[in-house]
Amino acid sequence: MLLLTLLLVVLDGAIANVALPSIARSLQADAASTVWVVSAYQLAVLVAILPCGALGEIHGPRRVYLSGVALFTLASAGCAFAENLTFLVLARFVQGLGAGAIMGLAMMNLRAAVPQRMLGTIIGLNAMVVAISSAAGPGIAGAILSVASWPWLFAVNLPLGILVLAGGRLLARVEGRKRRLDFSSLLANTLMFILFFCGAERIASEPVIGAVLIGGAIVCLSLLLHLERGKEAPLIPTDLLAAPDFRVALVASVACFCGQMLSYIALPFYLQHSLNMPPALAGLYLMPWPIATAIMAPLSGRLANSIKTAWLCATGGALLAAGLLIAGLSPPDPYGIAFLIGAVMAGAGFGLFQTPNNRILLLSAPKARSGAAGAMQGTARLTGQTLGGISMSILFASLPLSAALHGAVLFAAACAMIASLVSLSRGRYEAVGQAGAA
16 A cells, blocks of 8 residues: 555656646646646645654554555645646645655655565665656656546546545554644655755756755755754654765665666666667667666565675676666667666666665664654755756756767766775674664
8 A cells, every 4th residue: 555655746747848848738827837737746745755754653643644645645635626727736736745745755654664674675665666656757658648538637636535545544643742843844855855946947948046045045954954953853854964975875775866867867868869769669669777676676685684785786786887877978889789778777777776765765774763764864865866967957058968968978877886895884883784783
């Protein structure tokens, strides 16, 4: 049930892109404005994920999680029945708030629901679901749009959301630890992500304004850290960041997801412009990546029981980097064999890295702080992907297409190697099976 809900929210982040032209025509809106159908959802997730992690620790993860599912489901109905773009964007923002609760507390609920010995496997399945749903989103959206109008992209969430709510009692009941959540901290958190997101959106087209907005986000982060200083369970979990294994895993996650987003944007352009593939064929050539990730992610969860997670993450990051270089920089061949080999290597490396790294992020935190750990895991993913998107925008704006694509592949490989080397530094003090015994 938890994995089904996670599938829903990740899919909803991926399918709307495909529907934007249809939405623009149906609601008689311009293309630039319809982009907010996607952006509003992403922004709301960023704003909500840390506060929802904290609320889960205060009021219990099941209650806040199911509240998020209910909000997500109701907002999906609002999206399906939206008659103008303004209402649709607002409904998508509310939907993102619900998704933030789901993403932020999925791991806390998983930790409470399964025995300790099974956590590695479950975290691997979690990584597999995210990989498959991210990759399958555009295809599923295309299939739905081929037989129905765009509102059905959101209407299909309704029966699944109701099913999850009906089975909500199956989730383990974990009592919260009462504490106060300051309004000033919530406001600083909200402003921080709004300024960061808006700055990231404008950094390529209006670099000065974008830089000022991102600078404002940094000021809000400093203010938030000041407001939360000395608290037992701060909103930005500095107590968890004080632990070297958690801090290293978080930095490595941001770097890895930055490389992933760069490659997800650059490689389709490479296939269509450098190898002259039609879009449908390019989509098929991209499928080996998520397939390899889906195979490797559960396997790496089992390997983490007997091999240091630092070694697994370092190997996964290096394999991801090598695969990207092979896929994106090999001389073109008529059948794209080098690209397929590189895509398989990159996908396998991504899966090998993600499961043990997520395992460290979750299990290095005390159970009472699982909400903060899960929220930081989601924040690291979203932050890395946003940084990757910013980097790709700058490259597109600064260089010719061919040079931008080569630069993106090199930068993505460098990010993967940073994730590898940062992870390797954790091996100095990590014992074999440490995560599994945490």
